[in-house]
Amino acid sequence: MQDAVLLGVLLAAIAIGFGLGFRYAHRRAQRPSRAPGLSREYFVGLNYLLNEQPDEAIKTFIHALDVNSETVETHIALGKLFRSRGEADKAVGIHQNLLARPALSTTTNEIVQLELARDFIALGVHDRAQRLLRALLEHSSQEDLRLEAKRLLIDLLEREKEWQDALEIVQPLMKQQPAMRRPASHWLCELAQQEIDQSSRALARKHLKKALQLDERCVRATLMLADLDMDNGQYAKAIERLSHIPQQDIAHIPTMLPALQRAYARHDDLAGLETHLYQLLGEAPYTSVIVALGALVHQRDGVDSAIERTGEWLAEAPSLGGLDYLVDLYLESERLMGKETPDTRLMLLKHHTKALMGGRPRQRCRRCGFSSDSLAWQCPSCRRWGTIKPITGVEGE
Ligand SMILES: [Zn+2]
Known part of the structure; x- marks a missing residue:
């Protein structure tokens, strides 16, 4: 498929080349002193192509294809093609060749810079890509291009785990682009985790509270704050926080269950846990809630009571895990x-x-379907934040 596209672009390049050759030939007829040769290179290129030497063919065409307003798009298309074929180094050559031309308009120059940044990203040369993108953000007046440069830069900063820099870029955009609130809240959670790792719990709390201000449905921030409360011995406070999670995102009840059980156990309040679990069962009869309740009944009233109650709950919400x-x-x-x-x-x-x-996987991305055994807050496949959630239902949990 890619080879068919490559052939198409090359044929377009040949057509443009012939057009130019024809015009130059026409001008030469008027001004006989101009040197001939452009169309000859096209024949050389065509010969390479027919001899199945696409690399040589492309090299010849690029050399022959003079850079002007009519051919610059062909150069850019060839660069994109090289990049998509995994030959970003060749794309860099094409784009740098374009940028070396002083005649390029500012608009085209910026488009080529963006392409070059994409080449560097593909090559893994992130610092050079970052410099180009930051310069475009600072100087470009093309709104679409600035938006794309911002998107690429944010993606790069995420890959480099430069959360603070990413936050600074999106901070002024929060009002116009509410969709940025969710990733930004996760970046704050990442920063909070770094602070926790360095024992700066007060700073971590600050980041997590800000994360909840940005996205009140950020389950991750609530879980982390509850963990910090428990570390401080504030179990009731942790329980209170965790009780908001079903409203934030009901699908994360199984995610928060271990923390809830820990908080009640340390608070020495198993009766409170039982009431809380019944409440959760009313909200969503997940298998993990049924199993947790069954364990409490087992501990207090014995195995036969646990069998009886678990059987009743499973009749309402059957599942493989429950049966097991x-x-x-x-x-x-x-x-x-x-x-x-x-x-x-x-x-x-x-x-x-x-x-x-x-x-069977236990977690699945609700966006792209990627599945895994453990919960990741950013999907490794589609790179969205907060889209991976526990798999529930008959075969879930
Ligand atoms: Zn995904």
Whole structure:
């Protein structure tokens, strides 16, 4: 496909070349002192192309294709093509060749600079790409181009984990571009994590509170603040914070459950945890909530009560994980009854639920479908923030 595109661009280049050759020939007829030769190079290039030597062909065409307002787009298209073929070094050559021409208009010059920045990004030379993009942001008056330069620069800063710089760039845009609030809140969480790693908890709190001001639905900031509260021994405060998470994003109830269980346990309030879990079960009957409640009933009233209650909850919200837990409870019940070897039917069932659950991803990006075992706040595939969430439902959790 790419080769077909390459051929198309080359044929366009040839057509332009012939056009120019024809015009030059016409001018030569009027001014016989001009040197001939342009169309000859096109034939040389065509010969290379026919001999299946596309690299040589391209080199010849570029050399022949004079840089002017009519051919500059062909040069840019060739540069893009090289980059998409993974030959960004050749694209750099084309774009630098264009920039060396003093006759280039300011508008075209800026377009080529943006292309060159893309080449450097493709080559992994991020500092040079950053310099070009920052210069464009500072000097360009083309709104579309500035927007694209900003997008590329933000993407680069994210890759380099330069969160503070990224925040400074989007800060003035928050009102016009509300979609930037979510990534910015995650950058603040990243900064907070850096502060926590350096034991600067007060600064971390400041970043996290700002993250929630930017995006009140930022589950990550709430979880991190609750963790900081727990480190300070403020369990009730942590519980209060965590209780907002279902309103922030109901899909993250399974994400916050371990923190909630920890907070209640340290607060020595298992009755409070049970009430809280029943409340969550009413909001969304996730398997992890059912299993957590089953464990509490098991601990307090024994395994048979746990079997009975778990069976009732699963009748309302059946799931593979729930069934697996129920089988565990039955096996435990048999063990307590003094059976030396477990029931083979139960063991077979356990074998099947385990096999069906094994190897299944636990988290999925709601944007691009990327799935993984652990939660990442930025999707490694589509690079969006906060789109990966626990997989729930019959086969989830
Ligand atoms: Zn994704």
